[in-house]
Amino acid sequence: MKQVCLAILTALLALTVVSPASAQYIWLDKNNVKVYSDKAPPPDIPNNRVLKGPRGYKAKNIEVKYTDGTEPPAPEAKAASAPGTPKPPMTTAEKNAEFNKRRMEQAEKEKKAAQEEKNRQAKAENCERARAYHRALQTGQRISRTNASGGKDYMGDEERARETSKVEETLRECN
16 A cells, blocks of 8 residues: 555656646747747747746847837838738638638549549550451451441452551550
């Protein structure tokens, strides 16, 4: 029993020693990224960007003084004039519109890819048929066709040569 109590007491003591070592400060930097640190944020981070700090913490903002006697620009003008100012958070409607846009683009890509795959398969089938027909023409066996009256007509040498050249042209497109 003493050993169990001693183990629990040791664990509690270890937890109390470790807790101050955790991040005491949390703030948003200029790019709206959360920064966790055990050191105070830089002086150029305003108080409203500090999310967590020790009790009584107040950020010390540096005031810029110009030596030529001019005044620094107002914070609003400075934020509006800076080209790299971060955008304000998007509203739910903007997020939904962007999501729907991405979903439509993805659907179009998938539709286009499916059509290309279908065309590729049809071309592969046609090429295979052309290869089989070319092999049949090359063997020299008699090839018959059905004429308009329903009878059989056999292919002559001239017609076979014309068909062979047509099939070879088709096969060149397959490669």
